[in-house]
Amino acid sequence: MQRLSDTPIPTYLVDSQEFANELLADEITTLLTEQAGRLVLGLATGNSPIGLYNELARRFREDWIDLCFVHTYNLDEYMDLPADHPASYRAFMSEHLFERTNLGPRHVHFPPTGVEDIDAACLRWEENIEAAGGIDWQLLGIGRNGHIGFNEPGSPFDSRTRRIELTESTRTANARFFEDPEDVPHQAVTMGIGTILEAKRLRVLAFGETKAQILERVLRSEDDPSIPLNALRRHPDAALYIDSAAAARLG
Numbered sequence: 548m549q550r551l552s553d554t555p556i557p558t559y560l561v562d563s564q565e566f567a568n569e570l571l572a573d574e575i576t577t578l579l580t581e582q583a584g585r586l587v588l589g590l591a592t593g594n595s596p597i598g599l600y601n602e603l604a605r606r607f608r609e610d611w612i613d614l615c616f617v618h619t620y621n622l623d624e625y626m627d628l629p630a631d632h633p634a635s636y637r638a639f640m641s642e643h644l645f646e647r648t649n650l651g652p653r654h655v656h657f658p659p660t661g662v663e664d665i666d667a668a669c670l671r672w673e674e675n676i677e678a679a680g681g682i683d684w685q686l687l688g689i690g691r692n693g694h695i696g697f698n699e700p701g702s703p704f705d706s707r708t709r710r711i712e713l714t715e716s717t718r719t720a721n722a723r724f725f726e727d728p729e730d731v732p733h734q735a736v737t738m739g740i741g742t743i744l745e746a747k748r749l750r751v752l753a754f755g756e757t758k759a760q761i762l763e764r765v766l767r768s769e770d771d772p773s774i775p776l777n778a779l780r781r782h783p784d785a786a787l788y789i790d791s792a793a794a795a796r797l798g
């Protein structure tokens with residue numbers, strides 16, 4: 548693993564995705580030991596975290612880790628999808644992590660979507676995170692346009708959990724999870740950038756050539772506050788783990 552020089556956010560080029568997954572799983576394993584199993588994890592969906600979830604499921608199966616006291620808070624969820632819809636983020640998390648470990652059903656939390664007063668429910672969700680002691684360790688992926696969670700470009704860095712409109716580029720990128728591209732919801736609820744910045748540690752996984760352009764814009768250019776990923780410049784313990792395809796334009 549190589550730490551890239553002169554990046555505004557600490558960035559590590561890994562030889563393989565498996566190496567990054569093991570490294571992050573090691574961090575979680577160490578925190579579980581240090582905190583006697585009482586850990587609050589912020590989790591992400593998409594292709595990038597699947598390998599890490601596989602590694603955590605393996606460690607659970609082989610008795611390295613116990614997640615019975617862990618609470619999880621997911622970054623985002625689509626509006627207007629039933630919870631059991633195969634493309635909902637709840638269904639994704641159940642398949643890739645929750646059903647493969649002993650994470651308790653009442654310990655997993657998603658931004659509120661199926662309620663009438665979304666604004667009030669978002670406030671309660673934020674209070675809930677605070678009451679849990681805040682997020683100890685937050686996993687992030689990035690969209691091709693630099694979004695984090697579903698905070699699209701232009702989202703204020705002090706934004707809180709809220710309902711948002713998805714951009715067409717994000718709807719197109721996520722159409723692969725739906726039978727018909729028209730089925731991709733137009734709205735979602737996402738943790739705000741301000742909410743994300745309150746997590747104690749932020750870890751980003753970015754793999755593949757589709758991430759190369761946005762990484763160049765963030766890591767090799769002046770600070771541009773319209774790109775959500777740039778918010779991580781303001782965090783004391785943030786790190787990016789990228790593979791060689793994602794690093795292709797960094798020189």
Ligand code: GLP
Pocket residue numbers: 591592593594595596622623687688689690695696697717721
């Ligand atoms: C979605 C999610 C993001 C995720 C992004 C990247 O838009 N809302 O949280 O980071 O996808 O996904 P992938 O890892 O598949 O590139």
